[in-house]
Amino acid sequence: MVWDGVQSWLRSRPLVVFALLWIAGYAGACSLELPWLDIRTSLVSGALLGAAALFGSGLWKKPLIALLIIATAAAYYGQYDQGNRSQLAGVVTEEAELAGKISVASPVQVDGDRVSFQAVAESLIVNGAETPARGERLQVSIRLLKREEQALAEAWERGDRLELSGTLRAPEGARNFDGFDYRRYLRLQHIHWQLSIKGLSTVTAEKLGWRDVGFWNPLRHADRLRQQLGDRIERLFPKEQSGFMKGLLIGMAEDFEPAQFDMFSKLGLTHIIAVSGLHVAVFLGCVLWVLRRVGLTKEKTLLICIGLMPLYIIATGALPSIIRAGVMSMIGLYAAYRGKLKDGLHVALGAGVLILFWDPYFMLNVSFQLSYLVTLGLIVGVPRVSRLIPVRQAKLRDALSIALVAQFMSFPLTIYYFNQFSFLSLEANLLMVPAFSAFTMPVGMIALFAGMVWLPAGSVIAWVVAKGNALFFWAIGLMGRWDTFQTIWPSPNGLWIVVYYSLAAILVYSLTVWRKTRDEARSPKAGPNLLTAGEEIVQHRLRTLTIGGLLPLSGLGLCIWLAYGYAPEMGRPQGGQVQFIDVGQGDSILIRSPAAGKVMLIDGGGTVTFRKPGEEWKQRRDPYEVGKKLLVPLLKKRGVQRIDYLLLTHQDADHYGGLQAVLEQVPVDRLLFNGTLKPGAEVEKLFSTALSKGTELIAMRSGDGLVLDQRTKLDFLYPQPQDEAIRLLKDQNPSSVVFYMEMDGTRWLFTGDMDQAAERLVLQQGTGGVVRPIDVMKIAHHGSKSSTSPEWLSAWQPKHAVISVGAHNVYGHPNPGVLERLTNGGTAIHRTDRDGEVQMAVKGGRIFIRSKLKEAS
Template sequence: MIRNRPVVAITLLWTFGYTIAYSLSGISWLSLYTTLIAAIAAVALWMLPIPGKTAVCGALVVVMAAGYYADYDGRNVSSLNPQAISQEAEAFTLEGVIADQVEVDGDKAAFTVQSADSRRERFAVSVKLLSRDEQAAAKTWQRADRVILQGTLQTPGEARNFDGFDYRRYLRFQHIHWQVSVKGAAQVQTASPDHWSWLQLLRWIDWFRSMLGDGMERLFPAAQSGFMKAMLIGLTNDIDPEQFQQFSQLGLTHIIAISGLHVAIFLACLLWTMRKLGFTRETYLITAMIAVPLYVAVTGAAPSIIRAGLMAVIGLYATYRQTLKDGLHTVLLVGLLMLLWEPYYLMNVSFQLSFLVTIGLIVGVPYANKLMPIRSRAWRDALSITIVAQIVSFPVSIYYFNQFSLLSLAANFVLVPVFSMFTMPGGTIALFVSFVWMPAGKALAWIVAQVNEWLFWVVSALSRWQLFQTIWPTPGIVWIIGYYAVWSLLVYSLLLRGGNGDSGNSAAESGPMLSAKGTQAKAGRLSANLAAKAGYCRLPLAVCMVCGMLAYAYEPDRWVQEGQVHFIDVGQGDSIFIRSPRSRSVILVDGGGTVSFHKPGNEWKQRSDPYEVGRKLLVPLLKQRGIHAIDYLIVTHQDADHIGGLQAVLEQIPVKQLLFNGTIKPNPGVETLFQTALANGVTLVKVYAGDILQVDEDTRLRFMYPLPASYTDGGIRVEKEQNTESVVFLMEMQGTRWLLTGDMEKPSETKVLELIEKDRIRGETATDKTPPLFPGTGPVDVLKVAHHGSKTSTTDAWLDAWRPQYAVISVGQYNTYGHPHPTVIARLGERGIPVLRTDADGEVQMSVKDGVIRVRTKLRSQIMKTGGNPLD
């Protein structure tokens, strides 16, 4: 594949150089000078007739690329000095131009501003809208408008959980280093552009896209217009999040996201139409070359569409010039040009998937066709393309999305042709016809909408089959390389196995003696037979290697005998992930959640896709950690900051048992949560003081609150005040003790201590030798401080009874409740108890092995062990 293809070799080596520079950032000697010196050395060496120069020049190309990336990345810094502006950050004035399309969603407007000074620095701006009139005003702001605004300057938030989304890194790859938060549209002054710029051209494109989007809203039902806008012109703001999730679960998001498929369909329709209208070959090829860049601009110019558009233009030009073209050369040349223009494309998932799948199809489909026992060329090509695309995209898909549906192959094979051959061209034709004659456009759109309804029903039904949804932890780069290597070995073995001995010419062997040609034929048959035998030998090994790679990726820590307790940073709320060391059982305690207050008349503030802890944070984290199912979901109580994120968990991850306090809070969200659990076949279990859950030989949960069922009527009670009913339990894991307390308050603490004391006295005086219901107090290794460190709990008596070695407080950064309270912090400090806080430390991860607890935190990079100091 690489021999005699220098562009292929250079592009692969250049990409490898970028990867090294990105992975080993901070190497001081990598710079543009390094690139220049390596380039001079490579040219000089190539001109010398010495052995091994190809390998050395290849290594120099890698160095050149690494230096180029390091120089580019090193210049991506802010021109503002954080120390110099710290005093004026609360009243920061920014003057510049709006550099992208303004997104208005509910009570928030977001856009990017490019400063008007010589530095031309970009700022991410978020405006909190205070009234409906301000919302209407914000919708008039456009790209290229001059703007002066005043707000609070701050650095973007970093990832607060291990493997979590890093917004700071995300913005940095867009050359943005600062956020400006503005309160009220009155702090924003805009004016029309005073001179022409490229932003003015993009402004016109925004207007055109908006016009097309408005046309789709007039043609299609509200439930479909967002989907059609995303699929046809790349406007994704209005697509239903639940619908997008359904497509994502089936691996069909490439239908929604503009990609090479859309360019191919656009070109096919355009060329077919011009041929039917009698255009000459030269005319329709030139017209297509002009139309493709316009289509790329109108659909948003994402990396995948840029790649497809550049390839299409190069292919059209080669056809116009009647020159031979090499598909692999073309795609890698496009990739190299894009990486030279913007090295950060390499970290873009759209860029990665687009190029990997395209290269895979170019290289793999011919081999797949040879292995397909199908005579029909059309069916063989369709099946080969679908299978190869699935195999090639699989590692990148699970790396970023951590899920794969076993129905994905069938869904792509059946549904993609319908969308691509009917919905996309039909919707486009209906849109443009509507600009000429609206009734005809609506009639065509109605037909498309009916087909869409059937397609959406199929997607919705298939996405609900949890049996076919698989969850994969994020794989390592070494595994991804190994995956492609073993698949290459498998395909090679299958091709060898397909060899046969019929390739020789039997007629040449007639006669008493073999002719020279007959001898060659016999040798050829012998070679084919040997190759086939080699294929038979390699095939079982290759199959076993592929299966082994997949099994390892699905559960890489199957044999790790280590307990895990992760206090996930979900903001102002609780969520604790526990995995037992022996059985690898998964326990999730609470799921965080966002507390929202809705008042009548404020419906305009509602956002189409609001931030939801479960869907945006908790579920992705659990999937990244390879949680295929949750054995025990413990709901300590039913306040929003503890159960808000669990709705998404129940919808996307199988749950076996849900343990709760035996009460129900009169709240629509709570009712929906329990209804979803019942609909998914989750067993509901009430737990009370005295109950014991034996997870495995090393892990046991002793429930200590609420009161035992014998103290109540035994039924499910309606309880509005949930803090006093929090589930409290003591977990014993490999000899370590963990006290998890929910949002219990002082009265509950007193009752627990009284119950323990009564049980101790009963045990001492009883004659039947019955074991105690409750464990005794005494030192615990870790105390989860109740109610986010509120002063209403964690009393002196409670701390003196348990004497924890560590205390963990799950609390939101900049929360408005004043948590944790200084009184609680003082009580812990007086007893010398180290405190770990999610607002200061981010996620707190603890592991248990051989009775020793090791701790690490996301933000402060500290590692500790039980009873000791931070380790070196």
């Protein structure tokens, strides 16, 4: 009976079936990457599909048509992907000198001393030879050298032609396991090369008129409109709110204050500024209200709204989520105009197929995925969930059902991509989404439109909005500070996500049957019973099975599945792990003990910047910070929900810089350090943050020991004990924490940035019960010549050496003499600049090694 109902539902929605099969074909092609999936395969599949539809019969017809739809979609995706190739692939390998002419193909972003935009090649000279590459897309990055260059770059617009020279490089791929792959990110935008330029001395701009711009003219005017709207928002709203309002109203989220973004992100509220269906609904609601008030007919208002939607999509940045919402709204408006609007699911999936046919890469866009999943969930799930909520007030019941369905639908992708979830997210969305959608967005739009006509009128309305925003920000900040409700989740695999949605669907179905059975039992039967006695028995047994079996099993199963997703390693025997994370020119090492799974993080890398007086203009709004952008996302992706020991070997920026973000976002029990304090505001902030979070501070000295579990023991060899409890020390390298570790029968030495004088002191004072030779040595000070003396290597005789060092660093690390000494001693060398992240797993007294870049190659 249930299967008959499902079949009947699917038969009445052929577009739903087609869309699901088409997406399945895309997913298969994306996962398998088969070289023979191309236009020929697509044509053959299409021909067979047509033949099966026209001449097929019997039981095999529908399954065959389904398979052919999947095959056609896979071939179409394969052909599209194979067409995404660079014209310079056979000319340039990794790097080349380039000169030529390009056209600006995106809005130009100027942030401090950095300029970035996309460009299309007109004519290129690569390594001195003219190369046919017209139409090649490039990602351009310019580092400004003078303050006056900012104004020159800000004047560039889409369509302007630049004559320039610089260095052409292949974008960098992920250097850490589970790390962000910038090369893949650009490839999905059909960009295969980065052009890097220093200063504007080699750049000549040709300002073109509207007749010469041609194709770029509409987009150029859209950029100007967005810029004018953004400038007016800045004049209307306070500085601390203008970035938020630009993101909310016109999709310019790049000016959103990073601290505010983090506040929204903690509570799962970033979708508020990601222009999507909610924003389209508010925009259309305002337009429809105005048009109906001026006396236009329903048909005319619908046609005007259809015409305005492309303009709204362009004005808000044409992001995947707004394209999806805009196309859906135009289809829905047209269906309403024709009097055929009856199935929102058809509208949503019809829009999705159109968008994916236009650009199959949208399927891989997180914004598109989240937007579509939530939209489909709301269409299908809200009517069913709403009937299950025991609340009489209809508006409150609808709000609760919308929030619940949105949370359940977005949860798997949220933890997959962002690895965090707040148990206050539902409450925050229930409170804040209505506030922003019913007040801030519509009134903010009115303030913007009024301000474009007459600034004083808009300023009065904006003042009211700003007061409301201040209250909302206060509430969000208050909820965001309750760290107890924040949870960190490892990224689940595809199977976990499929099972999650299946269990959730079964649970909702079972609850629906239970609620229907209960309501029928409470109310007398109306009308004659048309079922036979046999059919009544079957229906009764089916309901009994559903309520007595599926309901408790699906509920319990979902709880167990969530617990497994939160801690997938719980109860499984694990080996020890030592992961040398590539943080550039710095150190960061993650250790997991084999028996108890204790987590120790050694150092956190850090971005070293050199600013002279008068160079404040170079400061960027959201500068790259290794802890926030690289280390914390990696820790979360790997399911590090708590750090038992955070060891700061010494207080140089390339070791402590990333730890500020770690302390702010990941619970830390104990912070181990060298017993000194380096003068400076950033170090003081780091220790103050640790104390405010309840982290215990422990100074480590030679002779101290630490047991992570019964199979992992640490012996600290340096620094030597001092008379003072805590002393100020500017030069930190000679006081780096040095320790020896035994893990499951293997021996390790971690050296921080110790110098040769410290090496001699360690050898002179003796190493107690430490066993030598060792298996792995972390080479001190990134392979600098000031460390790793011949005597030091002779004493320890390491089998493996790991050098944590930045690629193309300006210091010349690692030193050739150090490399020579290691090679002559028979030590295998692993370097993060060459190998990327180096991971070592300990199982049964053996060490298994893999590195990211070697594995990728």
